[in-house]
Every structure is written in structure tokens, then in C-alpha cells.
Amino acid sequence: MREDLFTSPAGVWTPISPRLATARGLVGSACGLFLVLVSLVLWLQLADLVDGWAWLLWLPGALGLALTAWVWWWAPRNRRSWGYAEDEDDFVVRGGIMFRRLVVVPYGRMQFVDVQSGPLARALGFGTVTLHTASTATAAAIPGVPLDEATRLRDRLTDLGEGHGAGV
Amino acid sequence: MAPASEAHRTHPLSALLQGLIWGAGVAVALAWQLLDFDDLQWWALASIPAGFLGGLAAGYVSWLFTRYVIDDAEIRVERGILFKSSRRIPFERLQSVDINEPLIARLVGLSELTIEMAGGSDSRTRLRFLTLVEARRLRRLLLTRAHGGSPRDETGELPPEEQRVVLHVVPPDQIIYGTLLSLDFVGTVLATLGSVVAAFLLEDIGWALLPLILPASWAVVQMIMTRIVAQWNFTLSRGERGLRIERGLLSRSSQTIPYDRVQGVGVVEPIVWRRYRWARLDVDVAGYGNPGESDGGVSTTTLLPIAHHDLAMRIVEELVPDPERGTTEPVRPTHRSRLFAPIGWRYRSLAATAHTVTTATGWITRHRSIVPHHKVQSVEFSQGPLERRRGVASVEVHTPDGPVSAQIKHLDAAVARTVTFEEVERARLARRTQPPLAASSADASIAPTISRESSQPSGSTTFRGEP
Numbered sequence: 001m002r003e004d005l006f007t008s009p010a011g012v013w014t015p016i017s018p019r020l021a022t023a024r025g026l027v028g029s030a031c032g033l034f035l036v037l038v039s040l041v042l043w044l045q046l047a048d049l050v051d052g053w054a055w056l057l058w059l060p061g062a063l064g065l066a067l068t069a070w071v072w073w074w075a076p077r078n079r080r081s082w083g084y085a086e087d088e089d090d091f092v093v094r095g096g097i098m099f100r101r102l103v104v105v106p107y108g109r110m111q112f113v114d115v116q117s118g119p120l121a122r123a124l125g126f127g128t129v130t131l132h133t134a135s136t137a138t139a140a141a142i143p144g145v146p147l148d149e150a151t152r153l154r155d156r157l158t159d160l161g162e163g164h165g166a167g168v
Numbered sequence: 169m170a171p172a173s174e175a176h177r178t179h180p181l182s183a184l185l186q187g188l189i190w191g192a193g194v195a196v197a198l199a200w201q202l203l204d205f206d207d208l209q210w211w212a213l214a215s216i217p218a219g220f221l222g223g224l225a226a227g228y229v230s231w232l233f234t235r236y237v238i239d240d241a242e243i244r245v246e247r248g249i250l251f252k253s254s255r256r257i258p259f260e261r262l263q264s265v266d267i268n269e270p271l272i273a274r275l276v277g278l279s280e281l282t283i284e285m286a287g288g289s290d291s292r293t294r295l296r297f298l299t300l301v302e303a304r305r306l307r308r309l310l311l312t313r314a315h316g317g318s319p320r321d322e323t324g325e326l327p328p329e330e331q332r333v334v335l336h337v338v339p340p341d342q343i344i345y346g347t348l349l350s351l352d353f354v355g356t357v358l359a360t361l362g363s364v365v366a367a368f369l370l371e372d373i374g375w376a377l378l379p380l381i382l383p384a385s386w387a388v389v390q391m392i393m394t395r396i397v398a399q400w401n402f403t404l405s406r407g408e409r410g411l412r413i414e415r416g417l418l419s420r421s422s423q424t425i426p427y428d429r430v431q432g433v434g435v436v437e438p439i440v441w442r443r444y445r446w447a448r449l450d451v452d453v454a455g456y457g458n459p460g461e462s463d464g465g466v467s468t469t470t471l472l473p474i475a476h477h478d479l480a481m482r483i484v485e486e487l488v489p490d491p492e493r494g495t496t497e498p499v500r501p502t503h504r505s506r507l508f509a510p511i512g513w514r515y516r517s518l519a520a521t522a523h524t525v526t527t528a529t530g531w532i533t534r535h536r537s538i539v540p541h542h543k544v545q546s547v548e549f550s551q552g553p554l555e556r557r558r559g560v561a562s563v564e565v566h567t568p569d570g571p572v573s574a575q576i577k578h579l580d581a582a583v584a585r586t587v588t589f590e591e592v593e594r595a596r597l598a599r600r601t602q603p604p605l606a607a608s609s610a611d612a613s614i615a616p617t618i619s620r621e622s623s624q625p626s627g628s629t630t631f632r633g634e635p
Contacts, residue, residue: 005551005561005585089596098553104592105546108599134431134454135545135566137573164599 006094006102013083013094019124020082020144021075026120028071035064084142089164091131091157093140103140108164109133113154117147129153175235175246179278182297187227189272194219236295243283243310245293255293259313261285263429263454266468267303269420279303279420283310284453311409311424332412335483338402338473342446346474347395349440351533356391360384399473406486413471423468429453430487431543432572433471435480435536442534445477449484452570469571488540489523496520499587504558505578518563518576518587523598525565525591527574537574539567541591541598549588551581563588 007013039061047054074097082095091110094102110131117127127150131140145153198219202212229249237244246254266282273279278297285293298306347353363381367374400417410426434450441447449471472483498517505513515531525544528536544565551561561584564575579587 005581006549090592099550100552100556101548101550102588103546103548104588106544106592106595106599109545133545133566134568136569137548137564137566138546140546 006100013085016079016082016084016142016144017124017126017146018076018079019126019146021079023120023124023126023144024075024078025072028075029068032064032068032071035067036061039064079144082142082144086156091140093131093142095142103138105131105133105138105140106164107157107160110157110161113157113161115145115147115150115154117150122147126150131157175237178231178234178236178295179297179299179302180231181276181278183228183231184224185227185273185276185278185297186230187224189223190227191220191223194223238306238309245295257283257285257293259310262310262314264424264426265307265310265314266424267300267307267422269300269416269422271418273297274418274420281306307424311426314426315409332405332407334403334405335411335486336404336472336475336479338399338404338475340396340400342474343396343399343402346441346446346448347391349438350395351438351440353388353391353395356384356387360388395473399470402473404472404483411471411486425451425453425471427487430540431570432537432539432567432574433484433487434572435484435534435538437477437534437536439532441474446474447477447480448472448474449480450571451487452567452572454568454570484538488538499576499579499583501576501578502560502580502583504580505560507558508554508560508578513578516576516578518574518579520591520594525574525594527565527576529576537572539565539572539574541594542601543567544591544595544598547588547591547595549585555581561585563591565591 039058042057042060043054046057050056078095078097081097081100084094085092089106089108091105091107092102093105094100111134112132114130114132115127116130121127121144126144126146129142129145129150131138195216198212198216202209202215230247233247233249235246237246242256242258244254244256246252262283262285264284266284267279268282269279273296277300279300280294280296281298281303283293283295295306360381363377363384367377367381370377397417398419398421399415402413402415405412405414407424410424410429413421413423413425415421431452431454433452436448436450437446438448450469451471452469471487472480475483496519498519500517501509501513503513509516512529512531515534516527516529518525518527520526520541523542524538524540526536526538528534545568546566548564548566549561550564555561555578558578559581560578561581562575562577563579563584564573567574576584576587
């Protein structure tokens with residue numbers, strides 16, 4: 001039933017790059033690894049001092065491992081929840097697992113389109129495409145769009161925006 | 169009349185006025201910082217007039233280096249000595265032009281012109297100060313240009329000041345009653361009185377409450393100032409291009425809201441006001457943004473501070489064509505949403521007409537948001553984890569930032585989805601029938617004005633609301 005609710009009527013959804021999940025997994029793993037290292041250092045330095053309670057020093061590490069596991073479980077699911085559809089008159093973006101959101105943006109309302117890409121995202125070849133209308137509430141950002149697709153999307157949306165131009 | 173592209177200066181007196189404002193500011197700040205009455209230093213005393221003179225000089229210099237140029241496509245404002253700034257405002261980006269007369273300027277017959285563009289917090293340009301006649305002439309010119317008109321006909325004359333029809337003058341007593349009966353005012357007054365009484369009861373340590381009493385009393389005074397004084401003589405009039413708001417007892421302000429720049433209208437009915445069927449109207453105009461907290465209920469987004477509900481609805485009709493016609497059966501939240509709003513869920517609804525979508529919410533203060541379909545920016549359909557468990561979802565119709573927010577929470581999930589795509593469809597149709605409003609040919613958007621004009625045959629009547 002959920003899937004039914006968050007589809008577009010004309011619905012051909014373009015999924016986003018699986019590499020987004022990889023990138024998020026890597027970032028999560030890095031954080032996890034850092035916590036494990038913190039535990040290791042703490043254990044090496046303080047194990048003698050807190051005799052008997054030394055296992056407590058491994059809590060950050062355990063947390064780090066749990067975080068890593070959770071990120072690798074969550075990221076692909078979150079990735080799959082994202083998608084966009086280019087309907088005849090509107091652009092439709094959906095995303096989120098816990099907080100699901102579907103935004104319909106008419107092409108004519110688009111003021112400008114941003115493509116952003118950090119160093120890791122660029123290395124993996126994807127970026128975030130953000131649509132801006134005169135309303136800040138629109139906030140339609142699509143993470144994990146492959147870079148060439150992102151550029152195509154930006155140009156196409158800009159063209160469509162001009163074609164449908166409806167002013168403010 | 170001067171050629172179109174000649175650089176103009178603001179009125180020479182603005183040097184003095186701006187200087188006085190800055191000088192007084194500097195002098196007060198210095199006095200606050202430096203004066204120590206136990207141990208008066210000559211340099212501290214001397215620095216105050218020096219600071220004042222410095223402010224005066226700064227005012228003169230800033231006047232000397234401020235110029236504005238109007239040519240065929242834009243108005244340009246140039247400022248600054250070391251850090252030059254030049255702002256270009258293309259006519260088609262203009263959202264609204266306001267004239268303010270702060271008290272000190274009004275005393276010498278000067279006024280400030282504020283030009284609003286869409287976007288950002290820095291989208292406001294002020295020209296201070298001009299003579300009132302010059303400010304009006306400029307506003308007329310800018311507004312004509314903004315609507316794609318030629319600034320002058322063959323004879324080289326500006327179009328004459330258009331005929332305006334006064335729609336409503338809010339009677340001062342109604343503004344006073346409205347303020348006295350508003351919840352936050354009553355709350356602040358009670359808090360102030362409470363702390364005064366407490367101070368008297370706690371004789372010995374009562375003075376300790378002074379830091380509480382002073383700001384509270386100040387808040388009361390400020391509320392009276394901003395609401396009653398600033399909205400004195402609130403006059404709403406209609407012209408060919410838009411509504412005009414004129415208000416103020418000491419400082420006057422005059423604001424023009426072009427019909428085609430209205431993004432949405434909000435009808436607000438606080439609980440006490442409903443007894444008398446009073447309402448307040450807010451308006452969303454791109455560029456005005458959200459009213460700040462400090463405004464205390466008065467801001468550029470107030471379309472009508474207080475009026476009888478029926479009158480308010482007639483004003484809404486001025487801006488939004490046929491807000492009632494073809495009303496669909498209102499969509500309401502299901503009883504499953506009681507968890508989220510035990511009382512409020514009964515008061516939420518969404519209905520659409522041929523031209524607008526209307527949402528209602530709130531049971532203490534009732535808010536109604538009316539958004540024309542052809543102004544809808546985007547439509548959002550969302551569901552949080554709790555909502556999913558209850559099988560409900562929310563719909564929000566996005567409008568440019570401002571006081572109007574059309575959303576309905578916790579509809580039945582399937583209904584919410586239908587509502588979302590119905591609204592998308594209606595907005596699409598509205599954009600089609602509405603000739604696309606390319607920024608440069610804003611004339612196309614007068615279309616709704618025509619239907620409105622015909623529905624108002626007796627255009628010169630002034631109607632007043634009965635309290």
C-alpha cells in the first residue's frame with residue numbers, strides 16, 4: 001500500500017545511483033572505524049587504571065560497529081526510496097523511508113536548478129540536484145544523481161522552465 | 169522634465185535628516201557607554217557632541233554620494249565612497265513600491281521610497297529621502313514600467329495619477345477595540361499587572377521584580393504604538409493596478425500591492441474577535457517575506473488589521489476572483505487523526521473552487537488560507553512514521569514565503585494522495601487558462617482584474633464594516 005501512495009499517476013520513476021548508498025556506507029564506516037580506534041586507544045591507555053570496568057572502554061567501539069552495520073542496512077533502503085519522474089507538466093520527486101515525502105513541482109514554477117557535489121560524491125560520480133521555486137518550502141533536493149544525468153537534468157529542467165515559464 | 173537617464177540625487181535635506189538620525193544614535197550610544205556621573209571626564213563629555221557632529225558629517229557624505237538613475241530598462245542606485253555599491257533593479261523584477269514617511273521626515277515633508285524585489289532578505293532597496301511629490305511621481309513611473317507600460321506618451325508626460333476608489337477606512341475605535349481584545353495583548357497586560365501586584369505584596373524585596381515589570385510595561389507600550397498608532401487611519405483603496413494601503417498616525421506609510429503579485433490571502437479570526445465576527449487579512453507577496461516577531465502584528469503583510477468578516481471577504485474578492493464559486497465539498501481529516509490534534513482535527517478542512525484552494529485550521533485562532541490555483545508553486549504530500557501507523561498523511565500547497573501557508577494535516581492517506589494530484593491538476597489548468605505571465609509582459613495578468621471589475625458595477629461605493 002505504501003508504494004501505491006508514493007507514486008506518480010504517470011509514474012515512470014527514475015531511481016538514483018546505488019553509489020549514493022556506497023558513499024553513505026563509506027562515511028558511516030569511517031565514523032564507525034574512528035569510534036573503534038577511540039576505544040582501542042582508550043583501552044591501551046587506561047585499561048590498567050579502571051581495572052574491572054575496562055569493558056566499558058569498548059562501548060564507543062561497539063557503538064561504532066553498530067553504526068556501521070546500521071548505515072549499510074539503511075543506506076540501500078533509503079537509496080531505493082528516492083526517485084524522480086518527469087511528467088508532462090510537472091517534475092515529481094519522492095524520497096524517505098521514515099518520513100516519506102512527495103513533491104510535485106510544475107516546470108513553469110522552477111526558478112533555478114542547482115547541482116552540488118562534494119569530493120567523495122564527485123569521486124563516485126554523483127551529485128545532488130536541487131529545484132528552487134519562489135517558495136523555500138519546495139526544497140526538492142534529489143541526492144545521488146549520476147553527474148552526467150545531473151547535468152542533463154539541470155539543462156532539461158531549465159529549458160522546460162523557460163518553455164512553461166509562468167513567472168512568480 | 170529631465171532626460172530619462174540623468175542621475176538624480178535625493179533631496180538635500182536628507183543629508184541633514186540622515187545626519188541627525190545617525191548623530192543622535194552615536195551620541196546616545198556614547199553617552200550610555202562613557203558617561204560616569206561619579207567621575208566626569210572632560211573627554212567623555214566632549215566625545216558626545218563630537219560623535220553627534222561625526223554622525224551629521226556621515227549623513228552629509230552619504231547624501232553626497234547617493235545617486236539614482238532611471239533609464240529605459242531599470243533603476244540604478246549608486247552609493248558609497250570607499251565601498252561603492254551599485255544596485256540595478258530591472259523593472260520587470262519589481263514586486264512592489266512603497267512610500268514611508270517616518271515622523272521626523274514627515275515633519276519636513278519628506279518621504280522614503282522602498283522598492284521590493286522577489287528573493288532574499290536583501291531584496292529591499294530604500295531611497296531616502298525624497299519630497300512626497302517626487303516619491304509619488306517615481307512610484308507611478310516604476311509601477312507603470314513594472315507592468316510593461318511606457319513611462320510617458322508622445323507628449324513626454326507621465327500618465328496622470330490614476331483614479332483610486334477607497335474600499336475601506338478602518339475606524340480608529342475598531343483598531344483600539346481589536347487590540348484590546350487580542351489574546352497576546354491581554355496576556356501581556358495581565359502579566360504586567362500581576363508582577364506589579366506581586367511587587368507591592370512582597371514589600372521588602374518587591375523592587376527585585378522591577379527588571380520584570382519594566383520590559384513588560386515597555387512591551388505593552390510598544391504593542392499600543394505598533395498596533396494602534398501605526399494602523400491609525402488604515403485606508404485600503406483600489407486602483408487599476410493594485411490595492412493601496414495607507415496607514416499611520418505619526419509615521420505614515422503607503423503601500424501598493426499589484427493584483428498579479430498576490431500569492432495568497434490569509435483570513436485570521438482570533439477567538440475573542442469571532443464573537444463580533446471580526447477578522448484580520450494577511451497577504452502573501454513575493455519579497456515581503458515573513459513578518460518578523462518584533463513587528464508585533466503590524467507589518468507590510470497586513471492587508472486589513474481588523475474588519476467585519478463579510479467586509480473582509482469582499483476585500484478578498486478584490487484580490488482573488490470568486491473565492492466562493494464552485495466550492496467543492498470540503499475534505500476533512502479522518503477521526504483517526506484525533507491522536508495528533510484532539511480538538512483541532514475537527515476544524516481542519518480543505519476545499520477548492522474554480523480559482524482557489526482554501527484550507528482552514530485552528531480552533532482558538534482560526535486561520536484560513538486562500539491560494540489561487542495559478543499561483544501554486546508546488547504541492548507536497550508527506551507522511552511521517554506515526555502518521556503511517558494511523559493511516560493518515562498530510563498535504564501542503566507551497567506559496568512564496570509569507571504569512572499564508574495552505575496545508576492540511578492528517579487526511580486519510582488515500583484521500584490525501586487524491587487531493588494532492590487533484591490540486592496539481594487544477595494548478596495546471598489554471599496556468600493554462602491564465603496566459604503565462606512572462607516576467608516582462610505582466611499585462612497578461614490583468615485578466616482576473618477584468619472579471620473582478622465587471623462584478624463590481626458600483627465601483628465608487630465605500631463600504632464600512634459594522635463592529
